[in-house]
Amino acid sequence: MKVAVTGAAGFVGTNLVNQLVADGHDVVAIDRVCPDHALQHPSVTWSSIDIFDQDTLTAAFDSVDTVYHLVAMITLKQKDETAWRVNTEGVASTARAALAAGVRRFVHCSSIHSFDQYTDSGIVDETSARSENPSLPVYDRSKWAGEQELQKVVAEGLDAVICNPTGVYGAVDHGLSRINGMLRDAAQGRVPIFVEGTFDLVDVRDVARGLTLAAEHGRTGENYLIGGADVRLFDAMRTVAELCGRFQPLFAVPLGMLKAVVPIAEPISQLFGSDLVSRASISALVAQPTVDVSKARDELGYAPRPTAQTLADLVAFLWDSHQMGSAKPKSGDHFESIVPQLV
Structure with missing residues (x-):
């Protein structure tokens, strides 16, 4: 066809x-x-x-x-x-x-x-x-x-x-998308903290x-x-970091703290041509439908795959496509032992 x-x-x-x-x-x-x-x-x-x-x-x-x-x-x-x-x-x-x-x-x-x-x-x-x-x-x-x-x-x-x-x-993504980009950063051990939020x-x-x-x-x-599936981004970031043997985010920032700084941070973000810090992005975090x-x-007949599989496949793709630096993922057996809480 x-x-x-x-x-x-x-x-x-x-x-x-x-x-x-x-x-x-x-x-x-x-x-x-x-x-x-x-x-x-x-x-x-x-x-x-x-x-x-x-x-x-x-x-x-x-x-x-x-x-x-x-x-x-x-x-x-x-x-x-x-x-x-x-x-x-x-x-x-x-x-x-x-x-x-x-x-x-x-x-x-x-x-x-x-x-x-x-x-x-x-x-x-x-x-x-x-x-x-x-x-x-x-x-x-x-x-x-x-x-x-x-x-x-x-x-x-x-x-x-x-x-x-x-x-x-998820994979494949040569972009990267916003979400995949954040997960790649976490897999490289570059995300010490993150905001609370489930999507x-x-x-x-x-x-x-x-x-x-x-x-x-x-x-x-x-x-x-x-x-x-509903995924707590903080948990997903800790998972991909562990899959790569890298530093995991320490804690999730409560949304109340984030909302307090948006009026100041949003105009600064706009000066740098970014829309990541905005009332819209915070509203999406708060909604969590x-x-x-x-x-x-x-x-x-639609049936999505488990979150654990997506995270494991994404890490493997990022490594194979040379988007991970030296953050080589651990074995496939290790994937299954640390991600069941996300499924």
Whole structure:
């Protein structure tokens, strides 16, 4: 089967292309550039296409059965015009190109952030409130707005389904993502302390599988939360540090202390071009919702792997890809003896 992936060079895109090739598909991989780590395979054709160029996209989607739309701009900023345009108009542009090309199915990779995690009951499922509050970060609001743009094209006849991954981490990642970057630092023994916080984290390979399951079994116009397990980041950091025989974080800073310094730290962070220390990032730490993935489990057959396996595989990947310096991981037997508390 011939399929297309936009954002194919990204974190999720790389793993999705790997999954699709393993499943025996021919892949049209679309991104601005073809990176050095890109899978070079007879069944993969790389194309540099602007997602706002509908005519070129339509031509690229010719004879394609399924389009996976992954292009997005992630930010913790309150406002960002580029992120808003990419995450909203970019979805509409790609969806209309798919409709014009006559593709059978369109799978949109949205985010848990399109659901309002901060004002709901503490449990997020597909019926939860959406990210409409103007005080929410632009990423949250734009991901929900992008889904609304897609639903307009569904009303015009496009057979589309939406997946909403939680916090994505794991191998392979040549980037690194925010979460993987923090875990790599911890594995190198460079994180003496960390803030308190528990998140639903999902292995990127499970996201890739969830997207393909949605293409096969998802109902038109429906959302499916693609989650993993609640992971206390402090515990995960101690685990990867121990796997590598490195210094482990000593303690987790209570969120109350962190909130007290945000008004001072946020403007300083902005001066250095960073959005890591912000009201948005702290709000995400405070929210810590429980994510219900039963709809994806029941309708798609989705089943995420254990957290312990993701952490062990990530450390092994970071070592094999020379992103760890001299922090060589210990034996596989040692993995199983120290990570069961995270499963």
